[in-house]
Amino acid sequence: MPETFAVGTVVGSISKTSINRRLALALEKLGPEVGLELREIPIEPLPFYNRDYEEEGASYPAAATEFRERIAAADGILFVTTEYNRSVPGVLKNAIDWVSRPKTDAPMGGKPSYVVGTSRGSIGTALAQQHLRSPLFFLASPQLAQPEVFLRYTDGLINDEGEITNEATRDFLRSALQAFHAHLVLHVGHREA
Ligand SMILES: Cc1cc2nc3c(=O)[nH]c(=O)nc-3n(C[C@H](O)[C@H](O)[C@H](O)COP(=O)(O)O)c2cc1C
Numbered sequence: 001m002p003e004t005f006a007v008g009t010v011v012g013s014i015s016k017t018s019i020n021r022r023l024a025l026a027l028e029k030l031g032p033e034v035g036l037e038l039r040e041i042p043i044e045p046l047p048f049y050n051r052d053y054e055e056e057g058a059s060y061p062a063a064a065t066e067f068r069e070r071i072a073a074a075d076g077i078l079f080v081t082t083e084y085n086r087s088v089p090g091v092l093k094n095a096i097d098w099v100s101r102p103k104t105d106a107p108m109g110g111k112p113s114y115v116v117g118t119s120r121g122s123i124g125t126a127l128a129q130q131h132l133r134s135p136l137f138f139l140a141s142p143q144l145a146q147p148e149v150f151l152r153y154t155d156g157l158i159n160d161e162g163e164i165t166n167e168a169t170r171d172f173l174r175s176a177l178q179a180f181h182a183h184l185v186l187h188v189g190h191r192e193a
Contacts, residue, residue: 002035005184008074012081012092012117012128014044019153023118024080025162027177030170034178038078041070043095054101064098071099072107075188077141078180081117083128096135106139112187113141114180116149124150144183147176 009024021040028038045063053060060068071077081092099108115132117125129150136143149172156165164170 002181003185003190004032004035004037005075005181005188006073007031007036007038007076007078007180007184008041008071009038009078009080010041010043010071010092010095012043012079012089012132014091018082019118019120019158020080020082022158022162023116023151023153024078026158026164027078027080027116027173029162030164030174030177033174034181036177036181036184041067041074041077043067043091046091046095046098049094049097051101067095068099068107071111074111076112076114076180076184077108079113079115079117079132081115081125081128081132083117083119083121083123083125086127087131088128092132093135096139100135100139108136108139108141110140110142112144112184114144114176114183116151116176118149118151118153120153122152124152126150142183142187144180147172147179149173149176 011021011024013020024040031038046067047061082089100106113136115129117129119125158164
């Protein structure tokens with residue numbers, strides 16, 4: 001069995017019926033097969049980031065502190081995002097801003113990451129993913145570049161139990177998680193036996 005890494009999943013949609021949360025659930029189910037324990041770190045409770053929270057005497061809201069602590073504690077972060085208007089949904093950019101400060105000790109600073117996503121459109125969130133890479137580069141996050149997961153969602157592709165109904169898609173997503181595991185071995189290192 002491969003060693004296990006704890007991965008925080010950040011879903012770029014707060015819709016109750018999000019197909020990206022459905023994809024995140026499917027990946028969570030596949031994870032243990034390749035040594036990844038995936039748990040969602042919700043962004044929905046986060047208020048808008050405002051740098052006034054950083055002023056002397058100010059403090060972070062509890063939801064932000066919890067989000068920051070959970071990102072910091074994870075070995076790596078898997079972003080599962082939708083695409084809004086050919087870019088990153090605002091709720092997700094806001095979440096990234098929350099873990100980007102202070103610059104010298106940011107929870108997302110240097111944290112390994114992987115960006116995937118699904119939409120019903122023909123480019124399967126490709127542009128949102130490309131735009132998301134920009135703040136992640138700025139935060140010195142080592143990003144897994146391949147395989148790119150631009151998943152075109154069709155009804156029934158992932159059922160209510162989080163099972164991927166198409167075998168080829170399931171195999172592809174498992175191999176993507178395997179690649180993320182190898183990426184974490186490279187950037188987090190082997191665990192002590
Ligand atoms: C404001 C808005 C903008 C959207 N822009 C895009 C887009 O640029 N590309 C795309 O493929 N789908 C776009 N869509 C469709 C979404 O991909 C689709 O609603 C998807 O289900 C959203 O993901 P979610 O279910 O995880 O929230 C947009 C939807 C909304 C509501």
